[in-house]
Amino acid sequence: MCGIVGYVGHRSALDVVVAGLQRLEYRGYDSAGVALAIPGEQQLHSVKRAGKLANLIDALADEPLPEAHTAIGHTRWATHGPPTNRNAHPHQSGRVAVVHNGIIENFATLRASLEAAGRELVSETDTEVVAHLLDLELEKTPDLADAVRAVCRCLEGAFTLVIADSTNPDVVVGARRNSPLVVGRGHGENFLGSDVAAFVEFTREAIELGQDQVVTITADDIVVTDFDGNPAEVSPYHIDWDIAAAEKGGYEWFMLKEIAEQPHAVADTLLGRHAANGQLQLDEMRLSDDELRDVDQIVIIACGTSFYAGMVAKYAIEHWTRIPCEVELASEFRYRDPILTRSTLVVSISQSGETMDTLMAIRYAREQRARVLSICNTNGATIPRESDAVIYTHAGPEIAVASTKGFLAQIVACYLLGLYLAQVKGIKFRDEISRILADVGAVPNAIQRVLDDADHIRKLARELAQHRSFLFIGRHVGFPVALEGALKLKELAYLHAEGFAGGELKHGPIAVVEDGTPVFAIVPSTSYAALRDKVISNIQEVRARGAQTVVLVEEGDDSALPFADHVIRLPKVPTLLQPLVATVPLQIFACELASQLGYDVDQPRNLAKSVTVE
Numbered sequence: 043m044c045g046i047v048g049y050v051g052h053r054s055a056l057d058v059v060v061a062g063l064q065r066l067e068y069r070g071y072d073s074a075g076v077a078l079a080i081p082g083e084q085q086l087h088s089v090k091r092a093g094k095l096a097n098l099i100d101a102l103a104d105e106p107l108p109e110a111h112t113a114i115g116h117t118r119w120a121t122h123g124p125p126t127n128r129n130a131h132p133h134q135s136g137r138v139a140v141v142h143n144g145i146i147e148n149f150a151t152l153r154a155s156l157e158a159a160g161r162e163l164v165s166e167t168d169t170e171v172v173a174h175l176l177d178l179e180l181e182k183t184p185d186l187a188d189a190v191r192a193v194c195r196c197l198e199g200a201f202t203l204v205i206a207d208s209t210n211p212d213v214v215v216g217a218r219r220n221s222p223l224v225v226g227r228g229h230g231e232n233f234l235g236s237d238v239a240a241f242v243e244f245t246r247e248a249i250e251l252g253q254d255q256v257v258t259i260t261a262d263d264i265v266v267t268d269f270d271g272n273p274a275e276v277s278p279y280h281i282d283w284d285i286a287a288a289e290k291g292g293y294e295w296f297m298l299k300e301i302a303e304q305p306h307a308v309a310d311t312l313l314g315r316h317a318a319n320g321q322l323q324l325d326e327m328r329l330s331d332d333e334l335r336d337v338d339q340i341v342i343i344a345c346g347t348s349f350y351a352g353m354v355a356k357y358a359i360e361h362w363t364r365i366p367c368e369v370e371l372a373s374e375f376r377y378r379d380p381i382l383t384r385s386t387l388v389v390s391i392s393q394s395g396e397t398m399d400t401l402m403a404i405r406y407a408r409e410q411r412a413r414v415l416s417i418c419n420t421n422g423a424t425i426p427r428e429s430d431a432v433i434y435t436h437a438g439p440e441i442a443v444a445s446t447k448g449f450l451a452q453i454v455a456c457y458l459l460g461l462y463l464a465q466v467k468g469i470k471f472r473d474e475i476s477r478i479l480a481d482v483g484a485v486p487n488a489i490q491r492v493l494d495d496a497d498h499i500r501k502l503a504r505e506l507a508q509h510r511s512f513l514f515i516g517r518h519v520g521f522p523v524a525l526e527g528a529l530k531l532k533e534l535a536y537l538h539a540e541g542f543a544g545g546e547l548k549h550g551p552i553a554v555v556e557d558g559t560p561v562f563a564i565v566p567s568t569s570y571a572a573l574r575d576k577v578i579s580n581i582q583e584v585r586a587r588g589a590q591t592v593v594l595v596e597e598g599d600d601s602a603l604p605f606a607d608h609v610i611r612l613p614k615v616p617t618l619l620q621p622l623v624a625t626v627p628l629q630i631f632a633c634e635l636a637s638q639l640g641y642d643v644d645q646p647r648n649l650a651k652s653v654t655v656e
């Protein structure tokens with residue numbers, strides 16, 4: 043997601059901020075910008091450019107900015123509006139310039155009231171709304187931090203804000219809610235950053251801000267308050283990373299970082315979808331409720347991990363909507379003469395939004411007059427641009443080639459779609475939808491528990507690292523989880539790994555089980571006891587043939603333990619949500635095993651992040 047840097051001090055502020063933005067490049071972004079404040083000048087100097095940081099650096103070289111000691115900078119991962127110069131941050135209004143990470147959920151209402159009051163907004167972003175609100179607030183109070191606090195109290199959603207002010211050129215103010223902001227403490231200089239990578243080159247002394255706090259930095263002082271202006275407790279800490287590690291936020295691999303970000307990926311994908319009246323709202327949905335009511339068939343098309351997300355989604359969508367739902371590999375779809383009508387909803391799932399197989403499949407579907415809705419993690423990518431409707435996942439940029447947080451966010455987005463269809467078709471009551479959404483809302487904590495308790499999974503990966511063949515079994519939503527577990531291991535560790543539906547074992551695959559073959563089994567949750575018992579039988583079948591079983595089973599369910607050589611406990615969640623927790627240990631396992639074998643986890647051989655050939 044977006045990178046943020048703020049600086050006040052004795053160095054060239056522009057150099058510090060640009061260096062910080064370079065360090066934050068790993069977060070992924072599609073435009074960048076800076077703003078400088080200079081004493082005695084009643085205006086800020088700002089430059090912003092779409093595309094890579096190099097474009098901004100070139101622009102700064104062409105038209106150098108004056109020397110300054112206060113600056114803010116931003117790399118933007120587009121959410122509201124495409125990545126253009128106009129939508130790039132900072133956004134200015136009057137004396138202030140604002141950079142922002144996150145999503146202001148009530149921005150549409152705020153924007154409407156600003157426009158009604160005669161304000162002209164020049165970008166499509168939610169951030170510009172904040173700049174205007176601050177400008178209005180500063181008419182009432184001259185103090186920037188007071189104005190920031192007042193504005194923050196009106197904002198809903200997740201945000202980190204960092205603000206420069208031409209009237210107070212020695213000050214930068216930051217604020218945060220549900221989005222990170224850290225302070226770097228220097229001597230005669232202080233820093234703000236979306237993470238410490240922004241300033242670790244200059245100082246290793248940091249302060250983590252708490253939820254709903256506002257910080258004011260000058261060269262010599264740091265003042266932190268809550269949103270009401272009460273002084274806040276802060277927790278200083280020493281950063282013990284080197285610069286190389288800081289680019290990955292301290293993780294050895296981007297993939298590890300992305301695995302760790304999954305609670306946020308799920309939470310952010312849910313953000314802003316559930317109105318106070320219980321109504322589900324999908325704001326990028328450009329298909330009318332009438333068009334959706336006509337849908338009598340759903341075809342999900344995707345590739346690789348995204349295809350497995352579609353397989354998971356099928357169970358939920360059919361269960362909630364009673365609309366028949368097929369899942370098809372995008373690369374196969376248009377070669378089989380599929381039956382599509384105007385009332386077919388084709389749902390494409392693509393993290394990158396650029397996968398050629400998927401793109402060709404949606405083009406074909408639209409030629410056949412089907413409506414296409416895309417689930418995508420990349421704002422403005424080709425697939426969402428060519429679709430009739432889009433649901434963006436807000437997982438943040440995925441840099442490691444193997445998809446992790448993208449997968450979980452895709453499942454959540456598909457579930458939102460299923461519930462939305464159930465809502466518009468009147469199949470589910472609002473309170474039923476609210477209950478399901480509350481269960482999904484509890485998933486980030488459940489994932490966090492899996493992450494916090496992952497040492498034994500890593501230990502198991504090291505123990506099993508000498509095996510050359512791994513099998514994964516699951517049933518119902520556990521089946522695609524098994525496929526995904528196997529794919530991760532293939533991609534990262536170059537091992538033979540296969541996923542099967544548990545019931546299919548006896549129809550052939552069980553023949554490959556040898557003495558000691560590791561077989562991972564995903565045991566369905568206790569709420570689906572009949573199916574759970576079937577998987578337990580499958581576990582016994584492979585164990586009787588010498589397999590060493592690794593059993594992923596819900597906390598409190600001991601029924602499979604007598605047949606488990608290794609146990610991985612999963613938090614208790616409803617059956618349809620189990621993939622969101624059960625996939626995580628398999629990602630960690632594959633990542634650790636590949637590291638153990640000495641492979642490049644982030645860039646596995648032969649693979650690319652965005653597959654733009656058919």
Ligand code: F6R
Nearest residue numbers: 346347348392393394397444445
């Ligand atoms: C596996 C993986 C790939 C992608 C597939 C589709 O870890 O990342 O299988 O899922 O190439 O990519 P997107 O979702 O970008 O269309």
